[in-house]
Amino acid sequence: MHSQNISQAMDILIATQExxxxxxxxxxxxxxxxxxxxxxxxxxxxxxSLKSKVKNTELTAKIKGLILKKISIIGFSSFSKRDVIKILxxxxxxxxxxxxxxxxx
Numbered sequence: 001m002h003s004q005n006i007s008q009a010m011d012i013l014i015a016t017q018e019x020x021x022x023x024x025x026x027x028x029x030x031x032x033x034x035x036x037x038x039x040x041x042x043x044x045x046x047x048x049s050l051k052s053k054v055k056n057t058e059l060t061a062k063i064k065g066l067i068l069k070k071i072s073i074i075g076f077s078s079f080s081k082r083d084v085i086k087i088l089x090x091x092x093x094x095x096x097x098x099x100x101x102x103x104x105x
Contacts, residue, residue: 006052006059012045013063035070036078042067043086050096064090 016038025031042063049060067090076084089095 006049006054006056009045009048009052009056009059009063012041012048013059013066016042016045016066032074035074039067039070039074039079040083042070043083043090046090046095047086047099050099 019034019038023030023034025034046060046063046067049056049063067087071087076087079087086095089098
């Protein structure tokens with residue numbers, strides 16, 4: 001069974017920030033491409049932070065904020081239905097509850 005480690009979520013967040021710093025994101029087309037690359041990874045990091053035994057609410061909130069910021073710029077059209085559902089659940093603050101329910105089953 002794969003163990004969720006909060007440091008994995010932190011590593012993804014740091015990598016995302018380094019990519020943002022590396023690219024000149026003034027170009028809206030480049031920004032969309034970079035964000036489309038980053039968003040699935042941020043969704044993964046958010047899931048890891050919610051499932052981790054060690055809770056870091058600041059990290060979870062920071063990842064959520066980045067997800068919502070980036071999706072507001074690029075929209076939903078480029079993502080799978082699964083990712084769109086995850087993003088909507090994040091917006092509604094329900095993803096954590098679903099993970100807890102799944103863990104009980």
